[in-house]
Amino acid sequence: MLNKLxxxxxxxxxxxxxxxxxxxxxxxxxxxxxxxxxxxxATTTKQxxxxxxxxxxxxxxxxxxxxxxxxxKEALTLVPGVDMATDNANTQTPIxxxxxxxxxxxxxxxxxxxxxxxxxxxxxxxxxxxPVEMIKRVEVVRGPGSKVDGxxxxxxxxxxxxxxxxxxxxxxxxxxxxxxxxxxYKMGGFIKTYKTDNLKIFIDFYxxxxxxxxxxxxxxxxxxxxGANNISLSKSGDAPLWLKEYSIGLNLxxxxxxxxxxxxxxxxGSAYGINxxxxxxxxxxxxxxxxxxxxxxxxxNNFKIDIKAGIKYDAFNSKSKLIPNDLNISGVIFQDGGYxxxxxxxRTIYQSSYLKYSGIAQHTITAGYRFIKEQTIDMSSKLSNxxxxxxxxxxxxxxxxxxxxxxxxxxxIFSLQDEFQLxxxxxxxxxxxxxxxxxxxxxxxxxxxxxxxxxxQNIFKAIYSRSHRNSSWQEMFTMNNLARVGTTxxxxxxxxxxxFAYIKKISSDSYLQSNIFYLLxxxxxxxxxxxxxxxxxxxxxxxxxxxxxxxYISSADQLYFNYSYTTGKSYIADENKNKSLPNIANHLLKxxxxxxxxxxxxxxxxxxxxxxxxxxxxxxxxxxKDYLTxxxxxxxxxxxxxxxxxxxxxxxxxTKVTFPSxxxxxxxxxxxxxxxxxxxxxxxx
Amino acid sequence: xxxxTLVHSHNYDQLLLKAQASIFPKIVLLxxxxxxxxxxxxxxxxxxxxxxxxxxxxxxxxxxxINFKENFDKYNYKVNLxxxxxxxxxxxxxxxxALNSNENIQKVANIAKKKGIITFSYDINNLKNGLxxxxxxxxxxxxxxxxxxxxxxxxxxxxxxxxxxxxID
Numbered sequence: 001m002l003n004k005l006x007x008x009x010x011x012x013x014x015x016x017x018x019x020x021x022x023x024x025x026x027x028x029x030x031x032x033x034x035x036x037x038x039x040x041x042a043t044t045t046k047q048x049x050x051x052x053x054x055x056x057x058x059x060x061x062x063x064x065x066x067x068x069x070x071x072x073k074e075a076l077t078l079v080p081g082v083d084m085a086t087d088n089a090n091t092q093t094p095i096x097x098x099x100x101x102x103x104x105x106x107x108x109x110x111x112x113x114x115x116x117x118x119x120x121x122x123x124x125x126x127x128x129x130x131p132v133e134m135i136k137r138v139e140v141v142r143g144p145g146s147k148v149d150g151x152x153x154x155x156x157x158x159x160x161x162x163x164x165x166x167x168x169x170x171x172x173x174x175x176x177x178x179x180x181x182x183x184x185y186k187m188g189g190f191i192k193t194y195k196t197d198n199l200k201i202f203i204d205f206y207x208x209x210x211x212x213x214x215x216x217x218x219x220x221x222x223x224x225x226x227g228a229n230n231i232s233l234s235k236s237g238d239a240p241l242w243l244k245e246y247s248i249g250l251n252l253x254x255x256x257x258x259x260x261x262x263x264x265x266x267x268x269g270s271a272y273g274i275n276x277x278x279x280x281x282x283x284x285x286x287x288x289x290x291x292x293x294x295x296x297x298x299x300x301n302n303f304k305i306d307i308k309a310g311i312k313y314d315a316f317n318s319k320s321k322l323i324p325n326d327l328n329i330s331g332v333i334f335q336d337g338g339y340x341x342x343x344x345x346x347r348t349i350y351q352s353s354y355l356k357y358s359g360i361a362q363h364t365i366t367a368g369y370r371f372i373k374e375q376t377i378d379m380s381s382k383l384s385n386x387x388x389x390x391x392x393x394x395x396x397x398x399x400x401x402x403x404x405x406x407x408x409x410x411x412x413i414f415s416l417q418d419e420f421q422l423x424x425x426x427x428x429x430x431x432x433x434x435x436x437x438x439x440x441x442x443x444x445x446x447x448x449x450x451x452x453x454x455x456x457q458n459i460f461k462a463i464y465s466r467s468h469r470n471s472s473w474q475e476m477f478t479m480n481n482l483a484r485v486g487t488t489x490x491x492x493x494x495x496x497x498x499x500f501a502y503i504k505k506i507s508s509d510s511y512l513q514s515n516i517f518y519l520l521x522x523x524x525x526x527x528x529x530x531x532x533x534x535x536x537x538x539x540x541x542x543x544x545x546x547x548x549x550x551x552y553i554s555s556a557d558q559l560y561f562n563y564s565y566t567t568g569k570s571y572i573a574d575e576n577k578n579k580s581l582p583n584i585a586n587h588l589l590k591x592x593x594x595x596x597x598x599x600x601x602x603x604x605x606x607x608x609x610x611x612x613x614x615x616x617x618x619x620x621x622x623x624x625k626d627y628l629t630x631x632x633x634x635x636x637x638x639x640x641x642x643x644x645x646x647x648x649x650x651x652x653x654x655t656k657v658t659f660p661s662x663x664x665x666x667x668x669x670x671x672x673x674x675x676x677x678x679x680x681x682x683x684x685x
Numbered sequence: 686x687x688x689x690t691l692v693h694s695h696n697y698d699q700l701l702l703k704a705q706a707s708i709f710p711k712i713v714l715l716x717x718x719x720x721x722x723x724x725x726x727x728x729x730x731x732x733x734x735x736x737x738x739x740x741x742x743x744x745x746x747x748x749x750x751i752n753f754k755e756n757f758d759k760y761n762y763k764v765n766l767x768x769x770x771x772x773x774x775x776x777x778x779x780x781x782x783a784l785n786s787n788e789n790i791q792k793v794a795n796i797a798k799k800k801g802i803i804t805f806s807y808d809i810n811n812l813k814n815g816l817x818x819x820x821x822x823x824x825x826x827x828x829x830x831x832x833x834x835x836x837x838x839x840x841x842x843x844x845x846x847x848x849x850x851x852x853i854d
Contacts, residue, residue, distance in 0.1 A: 024715070027758065028845055031711050035826035038704040042822040047700050051824035169703055169752075424851070427824065456809055456821055456829065456853075507808050508821070509696045555737060555785070558696055599740055 041167045046139050050459055050503045053429045053449035055142045055515050057548065057562075061135040061163075067592050067604050068633030068648025070179070070678060072135065072160060073128035078592065079140045080546040080562035082156070083585050083610060086659045086670050088220075088483075089285060089318075090241055090271035092125045096142055096156035097517060098542045098566045098584040100524045101660075103493060105469050106155040112162055112251065112260055114293055115151055118314040119346035119374050122472035126266035126287040129243055130160065131187055133177040133682060134204050137161040142546070143497050143517065144447070144467035150352060150370035150413040150433060152442070154469045154495055155519075163191050164202040164251035164260075171195075173642075173684040181678030183212040183242075202251040209245070213238035213269075213281070214671050220276025223664040225482065225529060226327060233324045235278045239670075240269025242281075256298045264289040270320040274342070275482065276665050283320030288313070302359035306368075308352050315345040315378075322383070329386075336391040338384040344403045345378040346473065354415075364419040366431075372411040376473070379405035381480075404477035404486075410438040411470070417447075425453045435468075439476070442468040442492045461501040461515075468492040475525055475534040485533040493536075496520040510551030518543045519568075528616075529664040540581060542568035561591030572617060579617050583624070583660045587611035600639060606631040610657075619663035627657050643683040650676045697741055697784075697807070698822075705782070705820050706745050708828070709805045710757045712818060713780055716803060717841045719760075722779040728762040731778040733769050733793060738784050742766045745782075769793070778802055783816060790814045794834070801839025812853050829853050 042048040046058045057079050064075050076082055076094050085101040086092045099106040105122025108115055117124050139159040144152065151157075163172040172193065179187040189206030217236025224231055245266040252259040270283035293310035323329075323338040354368030381402045382393040397405070417431030429449045435442040447465040454460070471490040478486040501515035523536035544566035552558050567586055569578045589609040596602045613624035633648035651657070651674055658669035713719065713728060722728075730749070734742040746764045755761065765778065769789035772781075774796055782805045783793050790806070794815025797804045806816040812831040817840075819829045830850040835842070 023758075024843060024845065027711055027714055028849070031708055031849070034704075034708050034711070035828070038700065038707070038822060039826045042700060042704075042826070045700065047698065048822045048824060169707075169748075170700070451824070453823065456823070456827075456851075507810055508698055508701055552696060555696075555735075555787075 037168070041170065044167075045137065045161075045165070049139075050505060050511060050513070051451060051453060053427075053451050053461060053463060054145050055461075055463070055499055055501055055513075055517075055546075056145075057140050057142075059138045059140075061132055061137060063594075064132045064135070064138070065644070065646065065680070065682070066594055066602055066633070066635050067606050068631060068635075068646060068650070068678065068680075069132050069606075070181075070650075071128065071132055072130040072138065072158075075132060075135070075138050076128075076140065076158065077608060078560075078562075078590050078606070079142075080548050080590070081142055081544070081564035081566060081588060082140070083588060084659065085583065088272040088276055088661075088665060089274055090125070090239075090268065090670075091121055091123050092128055093123055094156070094158070095584070097519065097544065097564070098540075098568060098581050099155035100493065100521070100526070100538075100540075101583050102526055103469060103472075103524070105472055106493070108151060108153050108157045110157065110159045111249075111262065112160070112164055114260055114262075114291055114310065114312075116289060116291065116312075118287065118289060118316075119348060120314065120316040120344060120473045122469070122474075126245075126264060126268075126289055127160075129208065129245060129266070130247075131177070131179070131189060131206050131208065133175070133179075133680070134162055134189060134191065134206055134247075134249075135160055136163045136165055136172065143463065143499055144465040144495070150368070150415045152433070152435075152445070152467045152469065154467050154493070162202075162204060162249060162251075163193075164204070164249070166193075166195075166200060166202075166253075175682055175684040177206075177680065177682045179208075179678060179680040182676030183210040183673075185210040185212075185678065198255050200251075200253040202249075204249040205247070207246040208243065210243050212241045212243065212673070214241055214673070215239075216272055216666060216668070216671065217278055218667050219273065219278040220529075220665045221324070222667055223529075225276050225664070226323065226329065230327050230329075233327055235324065237278055238281075239272050240279060240281045240283060241271055242269040243267070256296055258295045258297070259293070260295075261292045262290065270318065272661075272666060272670065273320065273322065274318055274340075275322045277321075277323050279320045279322075284318075285320070286315065286317035288315050288317070290314070302357055304356040304358075306352075306354045306356070308350075310348075310350050312348040312350075313345065314348075315343065317345075318342045332387065332389045334384060334389045334391070338389075339391060339393060340384070341380070341382040341393060342402050343378065343380045344376055344405075344473075346407075347375050347377045349373045362421045366415070366417045366419075368415055370411075370413040370415075372409075372413075374407075374409045374411075374473075376403070376405055376407040376477070379403050400480050402478065402480055403473075404479060407473055407477040408438070409470075412436045427451050437470060439471075439488055440491045442470070442494070457505045459501075459503040459505070461499070461503075463497070463499040463501075465497045466494065467497070468494045471525060471534070481532070483529065483532050484527060487534060490525055490534060491523045491536050493524050494522045506551060511549070513548040514545065516543070516545045524570075529662065537573050538570050539573075540568055540570040542566060542581065544568075556596050558594040558596075559591070560593075561589070564588045575617065580614050582616040582619075583613050585611040585613050585626070587626075600637050602635050604633045604635065606633075613660060615660070616663060621663070624658060624660045624669055625656075627655050629653075629655050629657060641683075642685070643681065646678075646680040646682075648678045648680075650678070697738075701820070701822055702741070702745060702807070703748060704822060704826060705805065705807065706748050707752055708820060708826075709780075709782060709818065710749065710753060710762070712805075712828075712842075712846065713803055714758050714760070715843050715846045717843060718801075718839060719779070721839065722801065722803070723760070724777045724779065726761065728757055728760050728780065729765055729778040730762055731765045731767050731776070731781045732784065733767055733772055733781055733786070733789070734784045735769055735786050735789075739766070739768075741784060772796060774799065780805065783807065783811060790816065798834070798837060801837055803840060804834075809853075818850075827851055
């Protein structure tokens with residue numbers, strides 16, 4: 001009997017132990033799953049950026065709104081080592097660490113992971129006006145960054161994450177936004193999400209316009225771009241830099257499938273004239289951009305599959321007065337001036353497949369390919385009669401095309417990468433891209449990086465990477481043009497990058513980041529008004545350092561600032577000599593300060609200093625002057641009704657800001673916005 | 686004068702707050718002596734805050750309510766929001782989760798040590814001042830534990846948890 005009782009007790013105790021152990025196991029599993037979930041969110045949202053093997057700065061959309069930042073362009077000017085440049089078409093381009101200002105494609109822009117650089121210029125200036133209220137986060141990687149997606153970033157990559165991004169527990173609110181300001185700026189937009197268990201539909205929309213005109217001139221005629229006999233026809237005046245655009249974005253997720261689509265209809269004034277003659281107010285350039293991507297993501301045991309296919313359309317569409325009245329070209333007099341309509345539409349089709357395998361202890365291996373086909377699908381070229389000077393347009397599409405209408409390029413990229421976690425404190429990523437194109441190949445490009453986390457507060461990184469930029473359509477296929485002559489014999493621009501970084505995590509919310517970099521650029525593509533043909537003519541060695549701090553002075557505020565120093569030399573093959581880097585600000589100092597007067601009201605300031613810039617070889621003008629701009633904003637957030645009202649004043653001391661004009665074009669540099677005012681209203685639901 | 690009456694708050698990383706609010710309550714359940722710490726049969730989860738952080742403390746409590754509903758596993762629980770200045774040796778609580786404070790972390794540590802209360806900290810730096818656990822979003826999510834502060838006969842976590850954490854001396 002006693003034995004039976006003992007056995008029963010033993011069995012019961014064992015059962016309790018089993019149940020308790022099972023409960024503990026479940027709890028530990030649940031904790032592990034939570035940790036993995038937050039790790040995934042932190043990695044995707046770059047919250048753990050400091051532990052990743054690249055140099056990155058992240059700006060939250062809501063923080064940017066607080067600062068009165070209007071759009072993506074203004075956000076990018078806060079990034080360490082990033083300056084802005086423009087050209088006669090006002091194709092504005094962020095310059096990363098002294099990268100080639102003529103090569104727009106040295107940086108890449110991704111919207112929700114989709115590359116949106118246009119094929120024509122390889123630029124993304126049409127997206128720089130993307131309103132900040134549509135942006136959840138901007139992640140800017142300086143240097144080539146990750147190789148996994150097969151896309152070469154060269155000098156830097158910008159990832160704009162919209163509110164389509166969604167994680168359990170971090171859903172975004174629907175909202176409407178209206179803005180009004182200087183230059184008769186008007187903007188309206190909304191964000192809307194519809195969600196069921198398996199389906200999520202996200203839509204964003206905005207419309208914006210302004211009537212911006214800025215003083216410019218004397219224009220390029222003063223420098224003899226149409227011959228000495230036409231110099232007297234040169235004009236000064238207001239350059240049409242107005243904007244009119246709308247965009248609709250759609251993100252649809254169903255189980256493991258997704259669809260991402262956007263149409264952007266961007267129209268802007270003709271700026272400084274594609275032929276360097278000051279255009280009329282109504283002259284315009286359209287840069288539409290549309291994309292559609294379908295994808296499938298699936299995690300199966302130790303495998304993660306990522307398959308995408310997409311189509312992208314972009315175009316260059318200019319309609320403007322190209323030359324002034326009474327211009328005389330080789331005896332042909334254009335009494336009423338000369339007009340032109342140029343149109344080139346490009347289609348890109350791509351498909352990529354990547355497989356990530358984490359079944360080997362301490363290793364995560366990613367392999368895959370990306371195939372891209374870029375093609376011009378439509379082109380037309382109409383000009384006033386070149387033989388008679390008659391103003392009526394003549395179709396020169398077949399006889400004197402401005403562009404090769406059969407332009408086409410195939411690109412194949414294969415990538416392999418291993419992420420090796422040697423220990424809890426040391427990890428390596430190494431791998432390569434191999435790329436072939438239907439023109440000059442970039443070939444094999446390795447990348448290696450190491451992250452050493454000494455402890456929770458101190459992190460070191462070392463990165464080596466080789467990357468390239470393929471020539472843009474403009475550089476390869478432009479023809480019959482005074483300012484630009486393309487050739488398909490160009491080599492890709494190449495860069496070897498070496499970077500070291502140290503990060504001090506002062507607390508969960510404050511850090512110091514410092515890094516040094518050395519960039520060896522080969523075969524940089526340039527042209528000039530004296531020799532408009534694009535050529536691989538410059539090598540540059542660029543080095544410098546960047547320092548970044550984010551933290552606070554008191555519990556009521558937030559302080560961010562960065563300083564970057566960039567220098568180096570360029571070797572110009574034609575002249576067989578070394579020169580200092582032209583058009584590069586050696587010193588950049590930027591920062592912002594947010595003071596929370598209470599939980600509803602904040603007073604904020606943004607300061608940016610851009611140092612002076614040397615001119616290009618042979619340009620005898622004085623250096624481009626340095627400048628300091630100060631912006632200020634006041635934001636009120638009503639917690640009860642969930643609306644926000646912001647007032648901002650930009651360039652409050654009315655500083656003259658100029659971006660360099662190339663020699664023998666506009667005499668004066670391209671002047672930018674002076675003091676301006678904006679008001680924004682946002683309501684979340 | 687008007688500004689003197691207004692309050693402002695510390696800066697908090699929303700993702701980190703949510704991660705801690707999701708994971709810390711589950712850690713509590715791994716204490717083998719949890720039953721001795723219950724107050725009226727409930728886990729009392731105290732969030733200690735400075736006056737200016739009341740809104741943040743409220744948000745955490747709301748998030749926990751959505752996340753855990755009424756129970757941490759089989760235990761009923763209650764979230765108490767208490768200003769650092771109101772913490773005392775007389776209080777009855779199972780857990781203290783400390784938000785940021787410039788002056789009161791040592792006070793939390795002293796109370797916790799004497800009474801065998803499990804402590805969590807938003808800021809990892811507070812572990813050096815005597816708090817027990819913190820969590821950081823590093824390359825992976827890392828749970829930190831100050832081993833010295835574990836030396837309390839009223840606290841006894843299961844070994845499997847101790848194998849998961851990173852120790853800070």
